[in-house]
Amino acid sequence: MEKMMEIKELRKEFKSYSSRSGLKGAFRDLFTRNYKVLRAVDDISFTVRPGEMVGYIGENGAGKSTSIKMLTGILTPTSGTVNVNGMDPHKEREKFVRTIGVVFGQRSQLWWDIAVQESFRLLKKVYRVSDEAYEEHMSHVIETLDIGPLLDKPVRKLSLGQRMRCELAAALIHNPPLLFLDEPTIGLDVLVKNKIRQFLKEINQKYNTTILLTTHDIADIEALCDRVIMLDQGKVIYDGALDHLKEKWMEEKQIEFQFIDEVSKEELDNLTKGMPVLWHHGKDGWRWTASTEDHDDLISDLIAKVVNALKIKDVNVQSISMEEIVRNIYEEGAVRE
Numbered sequence: 458m459e460k461m462m463e464i465k466e467l468r469k470e471f472k473s474y475s476s477r478s479g480l481k482g483a484f485r486d487l488f489t490r491n492y493k494v495l496r497a498v499d500d501i502s503f504t505v506r507p508g509e510m511v512g513y514i515g516e517n518g519a520g521k522s523t524s525i526k527m528l529t530g531i532l533t534p535t536s537g538t539v540n541v542n543g544m545d546p547h548k549e550r551e552k553f554v555r556t557i558g559v560v561f562g563q564r565s566q567l568w569w570d571i572a573v574q575e576s577f578r579l580l581k582k583v584y585r586v587s588d589e590a591y592e593e594h595m596s597h598v599i600e601t602l603d604i605g606p607l608l609d610k611p612v613r614k615l616s617l618g619q620r621m622r623c624e625l626a627a628a629l630i631h632n633p634p635l636l637f638l639d640e641p642t643i644g645l646d647v648l649v650k651n652k653i654r655q656f657l658k659e660i661n662q663k664y665n666t667t668i669l670l671t672t673h674d675i676a677d678i679e680a681l682c683d684r685v686i687m688l689d690q691g692k693v694i695y696d697g698a699l700d701h702l703k704e705k706w707m708e709e710k711q712i713e714f715q716f717i718d719e720v721s722k723e724e725l726d727n728l729t730k731g732m733p734v735l736w737h738h739g740k741d742g743w744r745w746t747a748s749t750e751d752h753d754d755l756i757s758d759l760i761a762k763v764v765n766a767l768k769i770k771d772v773n774v775q776s777i778s779m780e781e782i783v784r785n786i787y788e789e790g791a792v793r794e
């Protein structure tokens with residue numbers, strides 16, 4: 458099997474030093490420091506084939522950025538091995554960066570004060586892209602992303618959506634076989650989001666570009682990725698098809714109750730003892746959601762029990778959304794078999 462990325466037992470630990478109090482403590486700190494070890498990435502392994510679009514997701518602090526930094530050669534692993542596009546990203550850094558494109562939503566690789574076009578021209582030089590290759594490839598990119606009218610504007614004059622489209626174009630100047638995208642649609646309106654998603658699909662189809670996509674917007678993943686890798690506390694807790702996740706969780710129903718009086722979780726748990734129900738807190742103490750299996754009898758039973766015991770203002774039965782599925786999985790920290 459051909460591989461674009463092969464990650465084995467990858468680990469990154471950070472040491473954080475704590476200082477002791479007082480003068481004596483400070484004196485001791487001179488000789489021996491107390492430190493704690495935080496394992497941000499905890500022996501993760503996976504492979505990615507050429508042309509795959511993989512959603513790389515997890516809660517804040519799950520270890521996504523740290524692992525991507527290792528995959529792009531910015532950080533060295535504590536242990537484990539990384540092979541991306543046939544190289545060790547850290548050891549062969551110069552050669553390596555020519556073969557990848559990176560978009561970090563929050564950081565720009567365009568120069569703030571000069572026209573977008575000038576940034577593109579500089580990057581073209583850095584990546585040693587020939588005029589012909591640039592013309593052929595970029596005229597299409599510029600057209601599809603609809604950034605022609607922006608090219609002579611300095612980046613600082615662009616809106617976020619305009620800038621993100623230019624960032625994407627910049628990451629593609631050398632037509633890399635591999636793209637790392639970190640929150641490429643954050644803060645954008647739906648139209649721009651769709652345009653970017655459409656564009657990513659296109660380049661994936663046209664050039665078989667491999668894409669690793671980090672996002673908190675599950676709709677990005679639904680639109681683009683057949684596969685998701687989910688991290689939690691530095692570990693891979695799910696690696697597989699998004700559809701499969703849906704199948705496992707979609708059989709659920711969410712029943713949202715709005716109560717007249719405040720209720721506690723204990724009360725609700727007691728009430729539905731013996732039933733396959735998980736209670737989640739809503740926006741306030743009056744709102745609770747019960748997740749349960751999708752059987753009519755069960756749902757009627759559950760509602761009947763709650764309504765008999767507690768005064769309710771409103772009740773609402775819904776199928777679970779992808780966002781919620783992911784949130785539930787994060788909360789439980791594991792994927793049910």
Ligand SMILES: Nc1ncnc2c1ncn2[C@@H]1O[C@H](COP(=O)(O)OP(=O)(O)OP(=O)(O)O)[C@@H](O)[C@H]1O
Pocket residue numbers: 471472473495496497515516517518519520521522523524
């Ligand atoms: N340079 C560092 N020194 C010490 N701890 C760090 C460092 N970088 C990250 N961490 C810690 O490692 C853990 C993983 O962080 P990381 O940034 O990889 O998470 P993330 O999944 O990318 O989160 P987010 O979605 O917020 O970007 C966190 O607990 C973070 O505080």
